[in-house]
Amino acid sequence: MHLGAKAITSMRLFFMAVAVLWSAFWVSAAQGAGDYHLEPDEIAQGVYVFWGVNEPQTEANGARIANDGFIVGDEAVLVVDTGSTRRYGDQMLAAIATVTDLPVRHVVVTHHHFDHAFGISAFTDRDIEVVMHEEAARLHAFEGEEILGLVTDLIGPEWMEGTTIARPTRTITEPEEFDLGGRIVSVTPFPNGHTPGDMAITDKATRTVFAGDLVFIGRPSTVPHADVPNWQKHLDTLMEWDWQNLIPGHGALVTAPDAVRDAKDYLVFLFDHTVCAFQMGDTAVEALMVDIPEQHQDLAMLETEFQRSVFQLFRKYEASGAPPCEQ
C-alpha cells in the first residue's frame, strides 16, 4: 500500500499526539503516587495526629485511610501505628522530624490490619522498637502476605513499593508503660474486640487516648476479625475512662463519650440483627433487607460496609453457631 504525503503527515500528527498524551499520563501518575503529604496536627500539647480519609483504599489516596500519630516527651518520641505502606512509614518519620529532633524510640501498633501495620519496616529497618500485641503479631504474620497482594491490586504497585510484612521487635499481652522523659504513655491491651490483639495508647499528661480501630467515627465499624459482644464491653470500658481527647482509628477527633456510644450502637444493631435473622433461618441476602436505624444513615460507605459485615458474620455463625436471638 502506498501512502500519500498528506496521509503520512496526519499519521505523524496522530502518533505525536498519542506520545504527548502518554507522557502527560506518566508525569501525572508519578506526581500522584508516592507522596502522602503528611502534616502533623497537634491536637494536645506534644500529641500529634496524621488524619486519614474516610474512604475506601484507592490509587488516588494510597490507602491513607487510618489515623495515626506520635507523642513527644522530653527525651524521646513514641509513634502510634505505621500507616499502610513502607512509603507512609518513611514519610511519617520525615514529618516527625519537622516537629522535633528527638529520636523515635518506640512504635506501638494498635492491631494487625494493613492500614495500621504495613509501614512497620520503615521503623524496624532503622532499629526502632516496634511493639504489637502477641495475637496481632500472629495474625500479621499469618495473613500479611495475602493482604499485601490484595492491597497492591487496589492501590497500585507504586504506593506499595518496598512494603513488606516486617515482624514487630517485641510482643506484649499485659499493660505496659513507656517513659518518654517527663511523660508517661501507657499501653492497654483490649483483646478480642475489633480483632484478637487490639491495644489502646494513653498519654497521661494530656489525657489523650489513641483507640485504634476499637472506635470508628463517621464510618461503620468493620468486623472481619471481631468478637462483637466483647468489643461492646471494651467500648463501655473506654467510655468510662477519664479522657479528654480520643483519636479513633478512623474518623474525626472525639472529645465526649457520645460519639463512642454511637459507634457501639451500630455494633449492637449489626450484631442483634444478624443473630436474629440467622436464628430465624434467613439467608445473608435476606438479612440485608432491613432498615438501618436513622442515627447511622450518615456513615460513609454505609451500604457496602454493612453488606460486607452481614456476610462476614453469617459465615461465622454458619461455621461456629450464633447465640440466641434476644429481640
Ligand SMILES: [Zn+2]
Ligand atoms: Zn482494623
